[in-house]
Amino acid sequence: MNFDFSDDQHAIKRTAKELLASRFDAGRIRELAEAARYDDDVWTEVAQLGWPGIFVDEAYGGQGLGTVELIILMEELGHALAPLPFLSNAAAGLVLAAAGSDGQRERWLPGIASGEARGTVGLVRDGEARLVPDADSAEVILLLGHEGATVVEAAAAEVEPVATMDTTRRYARIRAGTGGEPLEGDRIAGLSRAAVAVAAELTGIAQRAMEMAVEYARDRKQFDRPIGAYQAVSHRCAQMLLETEGARSATYYAAWAGDAEPETLPLAACMAKAYASDAGWRVCTSSLQVHGGIGFTWEHDLHFLLKRAKVDALLYGTASEHRDNVAELSASVG
Amino acid sequence: MDLTLSPSEREFRDELRAWLERNHPGAEPAGEDAAFDHRRRWQRQLYDAGYAGFSWPAEYGGRGATLVEQALFGEEMARARAPAPANVLGLVMGGPVVITHGTDEQKERWLKPILTGDEIWCQGFSEPESGSDLASLKTRAVRSNGEWLVTGQKVWTTFAQKAKYCMLVARTDPDVPKHQGLTYFIMDMEQEAVQVRPLHQITGEPEFNELFMEEARVPDGNVVGGVGNGWGVAITTLMNERAGLGASAAATCRITLDELRALAHERGADQDPVLRQRLAQVTIEVELLRLNSWRGLTQIMKKGVPGPEGSLPKWQWAEVNQTLTELAVDVLGEEGVYWGSPWTYRLLRSRANSIEGGTTEILKNIVAERVLGLPRLR
Numbered sequence: 001m002n003f004d005f006s007d008d009q010h011a012i013k014r015t016a017k018e019l020l021a022s023r024f025d026a027g028r029i030r031e032l033a034e035a036a037r038y039d040d041d042v043w044t045e046v047a048q049l050g051w052p053g054i055f056v057d058e059a060y061g062g063q064g065l066g067t068v069e070l071i072i073l074m075e076e077l078g079h080a081l082a083p084l085p086f087l088s089n090a091a092a093g094l095v096l097a098a099a100g101s102d103g104q105r106e107r108w109l110p111g112i113a114s115g116e117a118r119g120t121v122g123l124v125r126d127g128e129a130r131l132v133p134d135a136d137s138a139e140v141i142l143l144l145g146h147e148g149a150t151v152v153e154a155a156a157a158e159v160e161p162v163a164t165m166d167t168t169r170r171y172a173r174i175r176a177g178t179g180g181e182p183l184e185g186d187r188i189a190g191l192s193r194a195a196v197a198v199a200a201e202l203t204g205i206a207q208r209a210m211e212m213a214v215e216y217a218r219d220r221k222q223f224d225r226p227i228g229a230y231q232a233v234s235h236r237c238a239q240m241l242l243e244t245e246g247a248r249s250a251t252y253y254a255a256w257a258g259d260a261e262p263e264t265l266p267l268a269a270c271m272a273k274a275y276a277s278d279a280g281w282r283v284c285t286s287s288l289q290v291h292g293g294i295g296f297t298w299e300h301d302l303h304f305l306l307k308r309a310k311v312d313a314l315l316y317g318t319a320s321e322h323r324d325n326v327a328e329l330s331a332s333v334g
Numbered sequence: 335m336d337l338t339l340s341p342s343e344r345e346f347r348d349e350l351r352a353w354l355e356r357n358h359p360g361a362e363p364a365g366e367d368a369a370f371d372h373r374r375r376w377q378r379q380l381y382d383a384g385y386a387g388f389s390w391p392a393e394y395g396g397r398g399a400t401l402v403e404q405a406l407f408g409e410e411m412a413r414a415r416a417p418a419p420a421n422v423l424g425l426v427m428g429g430p431v432v433i434t435h436g437t438d439e440q441k442e443r444w445l446k447p448i449l450t451g452d453e454i455w456c457q458g459f460s461e462p463e464s465g466s467d468l469a470s471l472k473t474r475a476v477r478s479n480g481e482w483l484v485t486g487q488k489v490w491t492t493f494a495q496k497a498k499y500c501m502l503v504a505r506t507d508p509d510v511p512k513h514q515g516l517t518y519f520i521m522d523m524e525q526e527a528v529q530v531r532p533l534h535q536i537t538g539e540p541e542f543n544e545l546f547m548e549e550a551r552v553p554d555g556n557v558v559g560g561v562g563n564g565w566g567v568a569i570t571t572l573m574n575e576r577a578g579l580g581a582s583a584a585a586t587c588r589i590t591l592d593e594l595r596a597l598a599h600e601r602g603a604d605q606d607p608v609l610r611q612r613l614a615q616v617t618i619e620v621e622l623l624r625l626n627s628w629r630g631l632t633q634i635m636k637k638g639v640p641g642p643e644g645s646l647p648k649w650q651w652a653e654v655n656q657t658l659t660e661l662a663v664d665v666l667g668e669e670g671v672y673w674g675s676p677w678t679y680r681l682l683r684s685r686a687n688s689i690e691g692g693t694t695e696i697l698k699n700i701v702a703e704r705v706l707g708l709p710r711l712r
Binding site for chain 1: 335336337338339340343402595599604610611613614615617618619621622625626628629631632633636646649650695697698699701702703705706707708709710711
């Protein structure tokens with residue numbers, strides 16, 4: 001029993017943290033977010049480091065590592081609030097790897113792994129996928145619905161960019177047409193891993209929002225004392241830690257299951273995404289409350305985290321949907 | 335990261351599981367005395383099999399178990415619904431304190447009867463005026479003719495009516511700052527000067543007691559850790575919550591959850607959209623308690639100290655257990671409030687979870703100050 005990363009995994013985490021911190025300081029994030037665009041140079045840089053293909057089989061040009069390594073990157077990407085088309089592309093890779101035919105994998109996975117021909121995943125409800133990250137720059141779009149799943153070339157899809165509250169990432173809505181090839185394999189395994197990837201991002205976001213709250217509570221003085229000395233504030237911060245650590249434990253466990261115990265992955269992934277969706281939002285809102293008025297201003301950086309957390313909560317299944325699955329799946333394992 | 339058991343951990347668990355299947359003492363009988371005797375016999379069985387004082391070093395009659403083994407032990411005991419040993423406070427708190435701070439003579443005298451359950455120990459810390467602020471306690475111990483005379487009142491004393499000894503913290507010097515004037519005593523309960531009065535809780539049961547001392551006598555040889563060092567010794571006791579506590583608490587919650595799910599299924603509540611969401615949420619929280627506990631354990635093993643998540647299980651357990659019982663009573667509807675129903679009892683009993691062994695507010699203070707580094711109010 002060992003609930004910790006290996007030395008190699010710790011090294012990945014350190015590298016990612018350092019690189020992202022140096023490329024994306026607060027000013028740079030704000031500049032990109034306000035322009036609603038990505039940093040293509042940083043994308044090229046992380047692609048050269050092999051990040052997009054970290055979990056992709058070596059046969060398709062990936063690094064052949066696992067879900068655990070992926071979520072290590074995701075957590076740091078969340079913590080840095082990196083404006084990169086990483087999550088969408090990873091989700092597509094995960095779903096294709098799990099559910100694609102040999103031909104589909106050969107066709108699309110190398111581009112996903114190299115980061116040069118990216119993919120994305122949209123969940124179709126009532127004939128439409130309403131919140132698809134990076135669909136405007138993807139080469140391949142996987143549309144997953146109750147009726148079935150298709151692999152659609154971007155050129156053949158009706159992609160309509162939408163502005164969301166999260167300007168650190170680009171989103172679109174897509175009308176599900178009749179085109180595309182069917183995606184026939186087991187997409188649950190892929191979608192579960194994608195859900196774990198967002199849960200990891202939410203964990204990183206929550207961690208960052210908590211760190212900001214704690215720092216502010218130490219510095220900000222009212223009634224001649226740091227506000228963090230008041231229990232109304234300090235207990236709020238303790239609650240942030242409880243929820244952030246909970247999201248982290250659930251995410252790490254699900255990622256491990258994805259690599260080592262695939263039969264427990266679907267339940268573990270639903271638990272992680274349900275909990276992290278709520279925790280990400282709650283920790284960010286709580287952090288805003290600790291910041292008081294300044295936290296409500298556009299000039300403060302907290303709102304970028306808060307907004308990404310809200311959108312992440314809706315990606316690849318909402319908390320309610322995942323809880324419903326938890327009820328179903330845990331009844332069957334008994 | 336490997337969240338499976340190693341071959342030796344698995345072997346240990348399987349051996350224990352098999353032993354529990356062969357030796358399980360059966361359901362606890364009704365009646366306070368009968369139930370206690372049942373637990374006393376159970377402790378003797380554990381002792382004979384070498385499972386009592388499992389975490390104690392081998393030289394003091396324990397097994398020197400690793401943290402993982404302790405956690406597995408707690409999980410398996412919970413899973414088998416085995417009763418707690420009669421002398422749980424002696425095993426978890428008294429023994430470790432004597433081992434850490436006691437003299438050779440004290441170890442020789444006290445440790446074995448703690449293990450066998452022949453002598454039951456209780457704990458005299460809290461007082462009516464000193465709950466979370468334990469160091470403000472007022473019970474006095476005065477030296478007189480080579481012994482100590484203890485006068486004062488203690489409260490929330492579990493098993494006081496069964497106990498041979500009480501781990502008692504009393505003020506021996508009122509003229510120094512409050513943390514420095516305390517001394518840790520082992521007080522013989524079998525004397526006229528110690529009176530035990532049952533304290534009825536909101537469940538109607540007298541699980542705890544009040545303790546009244548009027549010049550109760552404690553020999554010099556029963557001071558543990560030296561006069562004036564009581565606070566440090568008491569803290570050891572409080573810190574000596576078993577490392578596997580979170581894991582066993584999670585296993586206990588898991589059993590409660592399974593009962594709740596069976597109940598919900600039987601009543602069709604798992605098809606009610608609202609209750610179904612709540613059931614799923616508490617299922618997640620029970621699992622998180624388990625995962626946080628194991629993560630905390632890995633931290634301790636790797637770094638020697640608990641990581642931030644190590645401070646969370648007690649707080650989390652209280653919330654999860656309260657949520658479980660509330661949900662069960664909601665599933666039961668009108669029958670959930672019938673007096674004598676097991677869930678009614680558990681609903682009420684669970685309200686103490688966020689108070690006993692450190693209130694949730696104190697735990698949040700600890701997290702805020704020591705984990706997050708926020709300033710202290712005082």
